[in-house]
Amino acid sequence: MDSATNGVTFSVPYEMAVVRPLRQTTEPERQAALARAHYNTDIIPQELIYIDLSTDSGVSASSIGQLAAAAQPVEPGMGLASEGSAAYGRLAAALQRYFGFEYFVPTTQGRSAERIWTKINIKPGSVVAGNLLFPSTRNHIEMVGAQIVDVIGEAAHDFVTDEPFKGNIDLNKLEQLIQEKGAGQISCVYVELSVNSCGGHPVSLDNLRSVKAIAARHKIPLFLDACRLLENSALIQAREAAYRQRSLADIVRETCALADGGTMSALKDFLVTTGGFIFTRDRSSQQKAAMQSFLDGVQLSAGAMEAISVTLPEIFASEAYMTQRVEQVKYLWDRLAGTVPALRPASGHGVFIDLKKFFAPIVPEPFAAEALAAFVYLKSGIRLSKGPPLAPSQAARGVQLLRLAVPARKYLNGHMDDVAEAMRYAYARRNEIMGLKKIDDPARSKYDPVHFVTL
Ligand code: F0G
DSSP: OOGGGTTOOOOOOOOOSSOOOOOOOOHHHHHHHHHHTTTOGGGSOGGGOSSBOSOOSSOOOOOHHHHHHHHSOOOOOOSTTGGGSHHHHHHHHHHHHHHOOSEEEEESSHHHHHHHHHHHHOOTTOEEEESSOOHHHHHHHHHTTOEEEEOBOGGGGOSSSOOSOTTOBOHHHHHHHHHHHOGGGEEEEEEESSBGGGTSBOOOHHHHHHHHHHHHHTTOOEEEEOTTHHHHHHHHHHHOGGGTTSOHHHHHHHHHHTOSEEEEESSSTTOOSSOEEEEESOHHHHHHHHHHHHHHTOBOOHHHHHHHHHHHHHHHTOHHHHHHHHHHHHHHHHHHHTTSOBOSSOOSSEEEEEHHHHHTTSOOOTTHHHHHHHHHHHHHOOBOBOOSOOOHHHHTTTOOEEEEEOOTTTOOHHHHHHHHHHHHHHHHTGGGOOOEEEOOOTTSOTTSOOOEEEO
């Protein structure tokens, strides 16, 4: 029972209006598909996939409002005068209302925002303090010639305890880094909310506030990778005592208020198929970034800006959207955690499997994630993927993970039951999972999708 709703507890804040049929293939069909894809599940054609948990990016169902916005002819919003377009104006009002940054630059994706933002803000030869940043952020920072030092807490590497905020920065490590390198050598502290690389674990507002205080004392800017801002906020509300009674919209604004700027992909929590942002409080950075987005050809079209303007009020109209996403991940996690070695505690956008434990006492081979994904596909038609490449500090510890990314507003809990059944089946028969060996074919480039043979 819930006093906010006069006694009724609401869960899912939408109903099905349009559906896409899913093929339920036979095992021989899947065996043939796997063989054709050389055991790389990433390249199996979508029509042969039952449930796809390879990413939560750009795959959410559209709302009626989004479809209506897409059908309307909108005036062009690109070119040097894009700020003058009506679509830009509507987007600016929505972003200002929900996130509170003075300035922004819309881009095509999170990674194009990162490319521009790092180029403007990160000096070659400098250091960036981070919390196991996503590979695209990492790559862009390294491409400008800076070094990333992970100052995330040790709990991020612990897959067993139930510490609620394993994405937190270790304040001592941060202070030490500043002492060691000198504040002038540190371009920024870059904090990813809900850290993808180590299990999607959130960052607390208490931690972020302390990080901000340290950074501000040394005049180092604090930037956010805010693409999973909503689920981070939902987990703050659920786990951080001081915020239990606060609205998610308040938590979102309070999180953003601590940052000097940052980047965001709108493809995950924000339910669109294209779009990203640079956020800043500095007008001249915004002007530089806007010019660079024009030069790079990564401006967001007016239609895509319109889609985000329509989506934000829909999301913030009800806390149920954000809480339901996190609850669905927890639903899947609850069905696995007792049996299959899932990283603890549950997080916001996926369930991560510890492959070292999964295959223990045998040490997992280099392609254990791909081998497990191939087995799960063979038995169930479900696609999983290794997830983002690990940070070097994780690889050095011998970490091996498989990510079950749960897209927002796409699947029902019935699908989660099927995934849990497939994973429990695979775990019970882990001795039958065939290892994979990469085919080294000199005729194929290193950018071609990997081909495997079974061992
Ligand atoms: N930051 C994080 C934390 C991400 O997870 C992603 C993308 C990006 C930045 C880049 O955003 O895709 O819009 O360019 N993550 C996807 C995933 C690809 O499957 O986790 P983008």
